[in-house]
Amino acid sequence: xxxxxxxxxxxxxxxxxxxxxxxxxxxxxxxxxxxxxxxxxxxxxxxxxxxxxxxxxxxxxxxxxxxxxxxxxxxxxxxxxxxxxxxxxxxxxxxxxxxxxxxxxxxxxxxxxxxxxxxxxxxxxxxxxxxxxxxxxxxxxxxxxxxxxxxxxxxxxxxxxxxxxxxxxxxxxxxxxxxxxxxxxxxxxxxxxxxxxxxxxxxxxxxxxxxxxxxxxxxxxxxxxxxxxxxxxxxxxxxxxxxxxxxxxxxxxxxxxxxxxxxxxxxxxxxxxxxxxxxxxxxxxxxxxxxxxxxxxxxxxxxxxxxxxxxxxxxxxxxxxxxxxxxxxxxxxxxxxxxxxxxxxxxxxxxxxxxxxxxxxxxxxx
Numbered sequence: 274x275x276x277x278x279x280x281x282x283x284x285x286x287x288x289x290x291x292x293x294x295x296x297x298x299x300x301x302x303x304x305x306x307x308x309x310x311x312x313x314x315x316x317x318x319x320x321x322x323x324x325x326x327x328x329x330x331x332x333x334x335x336x337x338x339x340x341x342x343x344x345x346x347x348x349x350x351x352x353x354x355x356x357x358x359x360x361x362x363x364x365x366x367x368x369x370x371x372x373x374x375x376x377x378x379x380x381x382x383x384x385x386x387x388x389x390x391x392x393x394x395x396x397x398x399x400x401x402x403x404x405x406x407x408x409x410x411x412x413x414x415x416x417x418x419x420x421x422x423x424x425x426x427x428x429x430x431x432x433x434x435x436x437x438x439x440x441x442x443x444x445x446x447x448x449x450x451x452x453x454x455x456x457x458x459x460x461x462x463x464x465x466x467x468x469x470x471x472x473x474x475x476x477x478x479x480x481x482x483x484x485x486x487x488x489x490x491x492x493x494x495x496x497x498x499x500x501x502x503x504x505x506x507x508x509x510x511x512x513x514x515x516x517x518x519x520x521x522x523x524x525x526x527x528x529x530x531x532x533x534x535x536x537x538x539x540x541x542x543x544x545x546x547x548x549x550x551x552x553x554x555x556x557x558x559x560x561x562x563x564x565x566x567x568x569x570x571x572x573x574x575x576x577x578x579x580x581x582x583x584x585x586x587x588x589x590x591x592x593x594x595x596x597x598x599x600x601x602x603x604x605x606x607x608x609x610x611x612x613x614x615x616x617x618x619x620x621x622x623x624x625x626x627x628x629x630x631x632x633x634x635x636x637x638x639x
Contacts, residue, residue: 284316284384284391293435293442297427299389300409302330306437311401313437317345318391319411324349326411327369327419328390331362333406334375334399338432340364342408343374347383347392350417357383357392365583366522369419375399403438424586429453459509460580464594466502467532467573470495472601475566480608500536507533522583528576535569574598 289303299320317330331344347357377397412422474495481488581591
């Protein structure tokens with residue numbers, strides 16, 4: 274979407290030749306381009322709701338998104354002075370650490386006035402190009418430390434191209450990015466598969482065996498749908514890793530691989546190595562089936578929560594899932610309590626005087 278031109282004006286008695294009002298985040302970019310020198314003077318201004326916000330403007334020489342951006346970050350410190358510095362954005366997990374950029378940067382400064390932060394700089398354009406990919410952003414502060422910005426709404430639409438020669442500015446919403454869409458798909462598929470279908474399938478197997486053989490078909494359907502969803506989730510994760518060079522979430526990846534290995538082992542053992550109910554070895558198979566199954570569910574929930582922390586889709590999504598898994602957990606606890614209470618009543622009715630330890634086989638008949 275093309276942006277609308279604004280009226281150039283002076284900052285600190287310095288006038289710029291051109292400016293454009295950017296579509297989101299109440300931002301404006303002013304510049305004076307010097308083709309013979311391969312440099313551009315810029316003034317990036319952004320309105321902020323309070324002085325406890327950071328703002329940034331960046332050029333990305335290698336891509337159209339956040340990773341690889343060469344940023345200038347500014348905010349008002351708690352003592353009232355301005356902090357302005359350069360930061361090389363190497364991953365989505367960046368803390369906006371100070372660092373050198375891949376191109377020359379001169380005369381960097383920033384001011385805070387009239388509820389807006391203005392960043393000034395002279396930039397040596399990479400390879401003397403006049404068209405650049407640029408990114409702009411804002412987020413909260415904790416003390417004097419920038420925190421993660423929102424990953425919804427305007428904050429995911431704030432990048433595009435800027436032509437210093439013609440003045441043309443194009444903004445590409447992040448939501449249209451195929452990579453971003455795949456991240457959302459990856460999260461939804463894995464949340465439904467590992468975090469909802471798998472726990473429901475376990476509850477069916479544990480508490481509805483009286484409805485034989487319907488419980489088995491329902492259990493198998495939930496687990497197989499969850500498993501194949503997990504396969505799809507792993508495939509999208511591998512593809513995203515391939516497309517996100519330099520971005521690595523080791524914990525999330527390792528748990529995901531472990532989940533897939535355990536689930537695959539569970540499927541193989543269930544289909545090929547399950548003893549008959551009358552086989553004495555069935556009790557050991559049951560122990561293996563339960564431990565691996567419940568372990569997979571716990572790891573799945575943990576990794577889903579890690580995924581929410583990585584993607585940061587907005588608090589409502591994480592809260593919604595926490596409510597969902599809490600409801601499923603409460604249902605499981607209530608059914609378990611009812612089952613043990615029913616068993617105790619049945620044993621008591623059989624013999625009010627005789628008190629014996631419960632054989633382990635009874636547990637696996639629950």
